[in-house]
Amino acid sequence: MPEARAKMNWRIGGLLGKIAIVTGIGQDGPADITDNWGNGAGIALALTRNGAQVFGCDIKLDAAQRTKSRIDAAVPDAKVEVMKADVTSSSSVDRFVQECLNKHGRIDILVNNVGKSEKGGPGRHD
Secondary structure, three states, X not given: OOOOOOXXXXXXXXXXOOEEEEEOOOOOOOOOOOOOOOHHHHHHHHHHHOOOEEEEEEOXXXXXXXXXXXXXXXXXXXXXXXXXXXXXXXXXXXXXHHHHHHHHOOOOEEXXXXXXXXXXXXXXXX
């Protein structure tokens, strides 16, 4: 009987040395969150566990820094850098990308993960 849920087959170290940009790396919520990871934070965690270096941004620098601290605690040899960037501003995105290129010389992986959810679920449009 096939499993109902697909398994992700991550190979440890499979992304060794790759440079990954992750937007929306921060997570709103209390600073003492321990079990929950937002999408961007969870993606960044998976990337670092597999050897990638993550260059992340969020509109809220404190949220991005909190994610960096959590990843550093979970993956001792993780290489994570974060900065503030607003992806709705082309000049802010340009600065973010240029900073990554200045530090690393390339971008191998791009994760566009910016989003916002609110209480009440999706709206209805008739």
